[in-house]
Amino acid sequence: xxxxxxxxxxxxxxxxxxxxxxxxxxxxxxxxxxxxxxxxxxxxxxxxxxxxxxxxxxxxxxxxxxxxxxxxxxxxxxxxxxxxxxxxxxxxxxxxxxxxxxxxxxxxxxx
Numbered sequence: 001x002x003x004x005x006x007x008x009x010x011x012x013x014x015x016x017x018x019x020x021x022x023x024x025x026x027x028x029x030x031x032x033x034x035x036x037x038x039x040x041x042x043x044x045x046x047x048x049x050x051x052x053x054x055x056x057x058x059x060x061x062x063x064x065x066x067x068x069x070x071x072x073x074x075x076x077x078x079x080x081x082x083x084x085x086x087x088x089x090x091x092x093x094x095x096x097x098x099x100x101x102x103x104x105x106x107x108x109x110x111x
Contacts (some may be wrong), residue, residue: 002043007058007102012036012050014099019048021077022096022104056100067092067108074106 009015012034019038020026027036034050040062064070071081071094082103085093091109098104 002045004037004045004047005060006047006049007060007098008051008054008056008100009048009098009102010050010052010055010100012048015048015050018079018098019046021079022074022098024073024077056102058102059105060103061093061105061107063107063110065108067094067106070106 016027016036019036023038023040025038028039028045029037031037031047031049035047037045037047039045046060046062074081074096079096081094082097083095085095087093087109089109091107093105093107096104096106
């Protein structure tokens with residue numbers, strides 16, 4: 001299975017820089033002058049695409065084996081979470097908001 005999940009942003013360069021800080025690396029490739037794609041795991045991709053009319057209404061959650069390390073690395077790159085959430089069964093989610101307000105949740109505890 002392949003997954004391409006996308007978020008609309010209003011300013012491509014500003015958002016690209018923010019996502020580079022969140023993921024700690026440049027995009028895997030640029031699909032166009034206003035679309036960047038990161039490979040999060042094999043066959044699993046997240047992209048941003050400039051479309052100001054639709055920017056800021058997206059929500060994605062990405063689960064990591066080591067959530068604490070991912071959040072600490074993001075903090076080292078200047079990004080702080082908007083909130084922390086705890087769910088039954090030990091599931092945790094840390095929410096970041098990109099410059100447009102799109103919600104990027106980093107989670108752990110499934111499986």
